[in-house]
Amino acid sequence: MARILIPTPLRQFAEKNDNVELPGATVGEVLGALTTRFPDLKKNLYNEEGKLRSFVNVYLNDEDIRYISKEATPVAEGDTLSIVPSIAGGAYVG
């Protein structure tokens, strides 16, 4: 089982849980278990093509999964997954 930390604004779609323990051998499987248990989370995390939204980063413990094996990254018992958005911006248009 891995623990997923739910960001505050998404807890309303996860029965107010701030974290949940879910099974899965890879990050993709654990995220799949998450959206199966809380279907309303799916549209917040995935786009219509079923890919993680561009601003969604997933960290396995302290590592960004993009630099490991993305959603195929293996998950071990006791690992923690965090969902962290990419955020940027600024007054400049262009």
Add this chain to the structure above:
Amino acid sequence: MVNHAQASYPNECCGAMIGSIDGDQKTVMFALALDNVSQGSQRARYELRPEDLLRADREARERKLDLIGIYHSHPDCAAYFSETDLKNSCPWYSFVVLSIQEGKFDHANSWLPNAEQTHAEKEELLWPES
């Protein structure tokens, strides 16, 4: 947040807002100044490191509080939610924009973007007078 924005002038600053949520009301209890890691000129651009947001979220959890939003400044520019802000936002958090005019705080607005990054709703923003 105002001090950070004024000290960063003429560059943009950014940071995390930590506090609590009660229904539709969000209360900021403290702000964490974070690095603006935007490459090139930061006079009209900001970018947060996701690792810093992860750290901010952990700090909030340790204090039994919530990461509720992100703030950044617009130097010599109004506190609108720009196209750049919208396209690089995420719908989960409130985004407070502080307008800094010639180095001094002028006004602020709070925005809530949608999931498609096509629109941001203006939120009512209240703060103590003192």
